[in-house]
Amino acid sequence: MDVIVCGAQVPFxxxxxxxxxxNLVRALQENxxxxxxxxxxxxxxxxxxxxxxxxxxxLPLDADAVIATNFPSYYARHHRKIVWLFHQHRGxxxxxxxxxxxxxxxxxxLEIQRQLTEWDTNALLEAQxxxxxxxxVADRLARYNGLTGTTLYHPPPLxxxxxxxxxxxxxxxxxxxxxxKRPERxxxxxxxxxxxxxxxxxxxxxxxxxxxxxxxxxxxxxxxELPGFVPDDALVDLFADSLGVIxxxxxxxxxxxxxxxxxxxxxxxxxxxxxGVLEWVExxxxxxxxxGTPQGLADAIDRLASDKAAAAEMGMEGRRRVAQLSWxxxxxxxxx
Amino acid sequence: MNRLRIGIATRAPVGDDxxxxxxxxxxxxxxxxxxxxxxxxxxxxxxxAPGPYGERTTVWVDADTDLTAPAVAAAxxxxxxxxxxxxxxxxxxAPVLALGPQEAHTSARPVAPFTRSRIRRARGLQxxxxxxxxxxxxxxxxxQPVDESAAGSAAALASVLVTDDxxxxxxxxxxGAPVVAPVELARExxxxxxxxxxxATPDEExxxxxxxxxxxxxxxxxxxxxxxxxxxxxxxxxxxxxxLGSAGRHRPRDGFAQPLDLLGTPTDSAVRLRASGVLxxxxxxx
Numbered sequence: 001m002d003v004i005v006c007g008a009q010v011p012f013x014x015x016x017x018x019x020x021x022x023n024l025v026r027a028l029q030e031n032x033x034x035x036x037x038x039x040x041x042x043x044x045x046x047x048x049x050x051x052x053x054x055x056x057x058x059l060p061l062d063a064d065a066v067i068a069t070n071f072p073s074y075y076a077r078h079h080r081k082i083v084w085l086f087h088q089h090r091g092x093x094x095x096x097x098x099x100x101x102x103x104x105x106x107x108x109x110l111e112i113q114r115q116l117t118e119w120d121t122n123a124l125l126e127a128q129x130x131x132x133x134x135x136x137v138a139d140r141l142a143r144y145n146g147l148t149g150t151t152l153y154h155p156p157p158l159x160x161x162x163x164x165x166x167x168x169x170x171x172x173x174x175x176x177x178x179x180x181k182r183p184e185r186x187x188x189x190x191x192x193x194x195x196x197x198x199x200x201x202x203x204x205x206x207x208x209x210x211x212x213x214x215x216x217x218x219x220x221x222x223x224x225e226l227p228g229f230v231p232d233d234a235l236v237d238l239f240a241d242s243l244g245v246i247x248x249x250x251x252x253x254x255x256x257x258x259x260x261x262x263x264x265x266x267x268x269x270x271x272x273x274x275x276g277v278l279e280w281v282e283x284x285x286x287x288x289x290x291x292g293t294p295q296g297l298a299d300a301i302d303r304l305a306s307d308k309a310a311a312a313e314m315g316m317e318g319r320r321r322v323a324q325l326s327w328x329x330x331x332x333x334x335x336x
Numbered sequence: 337m338n339r340l341r342i343g344i345a346t347r348a349p350v351g352d353d354x355x356x357x358x359x360x361x362x363x364x365x366x367x368x369x370x371x372x373x374x375x376x377x378x379x380x381x382x383x384x385a386p387g388p389y390g391e392r393t394t395v396w397v398d399a400d401t402d403l404t405a406p407a408v409a410a411a412x413x414x415x416x417x418x419x420x421x422x423x424x425x426x427x428x429x430a431p432v433l434a435l436g437p438q439e440a441h442t443s444a445r446p447v448a449p450f451t452r453s454r455i456r457r458a459r460g461l462q463x464x465x466x467x468x469x470x471x472x473x474x475x476x477x478x479x480q481p482v483d484e485s486a487a488g489s490a491a492a493l494a495s496v497l498v499t500d501d502x503x504x505x506x507x508x509x510x511x512g513a514p515v516v517a518p519v520e521l522a523r524e525x526x527x528x529x530x531x532x533x534x535x536a537t538p539d540e541e542x543x544x545x546x547x548x549x550x551x552x553x554x555x556x557x558x559x560x561x562x563x564x565x566x567x568x569x570x571x572x573x574x575x576x577x578x579x580l581g582s583a584g585r586h587r588p589r590d591g592f593a594q595p596l597d598l599l600g601t602p603t604d605s606a607v608r609l610r611a612s613g614v615l616x617x618x619x620x621x622x
Contacts, residue, residue, distance in 0.1 A: 050605075050606075050607035050610070051607070051610060054592060054595065054596070054607060054611060057595040057599070058592070058595065077595075093450070096454065105454060105457060105458035106458075107458075110451065110454060110455050110458060113451050113454070114445065114446075114447050114448070114451045115445075115600075115601065115602070115605060117446075117448045117451060118445070118446050118448075118512075118599070118600045119599045119600070119601075121446075121448075121557060122598070122599050122600060123599070125561075139550070142550035142553060142554065143450070143549045143550050143553055144448060144450055144553060145448070145553060145557065146448070146550075146552075146553035146554040146555070146556055146557030146558070147554075147557065148554075
């Protein structure tokens with residue numbers, strides 16, 4: 001079967017969605033299909049928000065099936081359109097009142113939000129089926145558009161490489177250093193940790209300078225490492241030998257870090273408002289769900305440090321729960 | 337803009353429903369009698385008067401039409417008043433479009449429940465919930481009586497619209513309101529009737545929906561889908577255009593207009609200007 005995977009991308013930005021579409025194309029090819037990725041640039045600001053949807057609308061997509069993923073790729077028209085929804089334009093929906101959204105309460109913003117909801121609903125209703133990457137995304141689709149999506153989980157990147165190592169003396173966080181990932185919480189928690197455990201927060205982003213400044217200001221150089229970008233082989237090693245993983249984003253769509261931690265047999269420390277992360281982290285079973293305060297996170301780190309056997313048990317339970325995720329299964333369900 | 341060219345070859349006397357449907361078509365397409373001659377994208381006939389071989393016929397059916405008539409089987413499109421369209425949709429092979437005497441709410445735009453909440457907040461109204469009721473001929477907003485002139489705002493901004501009036505229910509559906517009506521009226525109009533409704537009164541059902549944002553959004557979406565399917569002449573003509581276009585004869589309107597129309601884009605939307613501006617950059621100077 002000839003399958004076109006549709007993905008939208010802000011040029012020069014690569015994140016989870018780009019990894020997932022690339023992996024989906026590879027999985028389709030490995031399952032005997034001819035598959036191509038069609039990428040178009042997109043813009044998120046409200047002045048240009050309808051341009052890319054309209055461009056997708058006009059594309060000639062000659063294939064047996066089209067799998068659309070993120071906003072606004074699902075505006076593609078095809079007689080066999082399957083949507084596997086990564087996310088919509090969150091700034092117009094659940095993030096409309098967030099500081100980072102440009103959708104205010106002015107008339108223009110409200111009309112753009114109204115029209116986008118109508119467009120989204122119409123475009124998504126054309127699909128033969130709507131799958132979502134997580135229950136969180138399905139729940140937003142239900143609350144905002146009144147549409148039903150079926151959750152279809154997939155394995156994270158590096159799933160074949162991640163391995164279980166020792167339960168060492170650091171907690172690990174690989175993440176983009178952006179506000180919605182809340183890396184500053186980890187730095188803020190470390191002065192409250194009494195067990196001598198260190199934190200390694202790897203990744204790049206606009207908060208890098210701010211985090212370095214906080215580490216210096218609070219004299220945490222021996223407690224917090226900010227190594228920046230880490231290549232994949234080093235990432236696997238850091239996962240493998242960590243005591244556990246802290247992943248505490250705000251209302252995450254899915255959260256590869258959680259699944260990667262579990263594949264490395266590590267428990268995950270998170271917070272009650274982390275979104276898709278909570279579909280996997282069960283408090284006291286596969287990790288620890290905190291209130292997100294510095295003291296709460298610190299207590300969770302100390303709890304892992306005080307009972308490494310229990311930490312390992314939680315991590316291995318997580319590993320069992322993600323063991324069934326596979327790309328062939330994703331392909332089979334998308335093209336069923 | 338290429339408007340549809342529709343020929344009329346219906347036999348007199350024409351009933352009220354068909355007359356209304358033809359009026360709706362005439363407001364949105366180039367309509368003329370077949371006997372006047374010309375080329376047509378489709379010709380509207382009744383089932384008793386089949387068209388010549390090769391004609392793309394749109395057949396009007398009413399409650400008494402014999403659906404086994406050859407003209408119905410050969411039709412490219414079946415046209416009917418909303419209640420009849422609902423009945424025949426599963427009994428004929430051609431696509432069935434609803435068009436009839438219903439009031440057209442051409443300025444209505446669907447406003448989802450969460451956007452309603454934000455608009456209410458922007459207007460300084462209570463943003464959590466606001467229940468509009470039009471029952472026994474009296475309008476109210478959160479139990480405060482309001483004038484009939486508030487109907488449009490109520491349909492556009494209420495968290496939920498409770499009514500026992502068919503016209504108001506259709507108005508609410510046009511604005512994408514979650515409309516709750518007595519069961520008999522809901523069945524008559526084909527409004528969403530979730531299984532949870534059971535024997536609940538309209539007010540009880542409204543309370544249930546207000547407590548469940550996903551159910552509220554689903555209900556609102558179902559109400560607007562009903563309006564688009566059965567009560568929107570604009571949508572019916574767009575669908576007719578699409579059906580005839582996909583049959584390969586009718587040339588759809590140029591450029592961005594059709595995809596924008598099919599997505600429900602208002603005529604004053606900024607994206608139309610932006611798309612038009614892009615096309616302008618490609619046009620040769622005159």
